[in-house]
Structure formats: C-alpha cells, structure tokens
Amino acid sequence: MDLGNPVLKLCQNGMLAEAQGRTSEARALFEEAWAARTDDYDACVAAHYLARHQEEPAEILRWNEEALRRATAVGDERVAAFYPSLHVGVAMARERLGAEAAARAAFLRAAEYDAALPADAYGEQLRTAIADGVRRLS
Incomplete structure (x- = not known):
C-alpha cells in the first residue's frame, strides 16, 4: 500500500x-x-x-457495488486482492435483502478469485465465508 x-x-x-x-x-x-x-x-x-x-444491507450493497465498479475501472493487479472480499460483501448484503439467487451467484463469483486470497487468517476467513454461503444457498 x-x-x-x-x-x-x-x-x-x-x-x-x-x-x-x-x-x-x-x-x-x-x-x-x-x-x-x-x-x-x-x-x-x-x-x-x-x-x-x-x-x-442496501447501503452495504451499494458501497460494495461501487467498489466493484471502481475496481473494474482500474483493471490491474492493484485491485486483484479486493475482488473476493467485495463479492462476499455483495453476496452477504443480497442475502440479507432476500435475494438468494443473486447472493449465491455473488458467492460463486467470489470463489473465482480464491487464488487472490492470502494464505493467512484473513484469507481463510473469506474462503470459509464463501464456502458457507454457497452451501447455505444451494
């Protein structure tokens, strides 16, 4: 940073x-x-x-979606590590709003960025959140 x-x-x-x-x-x-x-x-x-x-939840979703839009606009390695967390944030907000299909899709999208997660407690926390979310919404 x-x-x-x-x-x-x-x-x-x-x-x-x-x-x-x-x-x-x-x-x-x-x-x-x-x-x-x-x-x-x-x-x-x-x-x-x-x-x-x-x-x-609507504000959590709005800010995570804003961060995703901005990350996409950056489009380089500086934002790669943000994607799993941003997609988990979107997923959890959508789940709280009752949009289960959209939440599951966001958890699955977060899983696509698994390789960007660090091999530490934070990375493991996000991996667990992703797996739990997919399982819960399947």
Whole structure:
C-alpha cells in the first residue's frame, strides 16, 4: 500500500481506529478518504472500507457495488486482492435483502478469485465465508 497516497493513509488510519474499537472515528476517516479520492483506485479502496461501516444491507450493497465498479475501472493487479472480499460483501448484503439467487451467484463469483486470497487468517476467513454461503444457498 502506497502510504504516500493521502486516501490510502486515511484508510490505514481508519483501519487502525477500527481495530481499536473506535468505529465512529474509523467511519469518519473512510468518509474523508471517499471525499479525497482522485481516481478509480482511490475510490475502490475508500468504498470497500465504507461498505463495512454501513448498517443497512442496501447501503452495504451499494458501497460494495461501487467498489466493484471502481475496481473494474482500474483493471490491474492493484485491485486483484479486493475482488473476493467485495463479492462476499455483495453476496452477504443480497442475502440479507432476500435475494438468494443473486447472493449465491455473488458467492460463486467470489470463489473465482480464491487464488487472490492470502494464505493467512484473513484469507481463510473469506474462503470459509464463501464456502458457507454457497452451501447455505444451494
């Protein structure tokens, strides 16, 4: 992550605040990052984190879909690792909204990006979410 980029720095600070339980501060930092975005990459990152701080499934879906649109516009390796998480976020929001077929399709789409997941606890958490979602909606 290029911490010389002000948007990425704001997101990193937001993640630190989030990890320390300061959720309203984290959300404010992610909103500031969104306001400061200068390109599709910045927008993808900021929207990805904003999605995690929404309460309503429709807003979670909207922000994850925005991040996906922006990731597609970037179209390079900088966003490759975002796809599994973004598709899981879309899937979970659609499931909460009662759109089970669309949720299952999003979980299956997330599975297509399995190779982009790291071999760590975070990657395993996403792999489990994908497998559980597919199983639950089959």
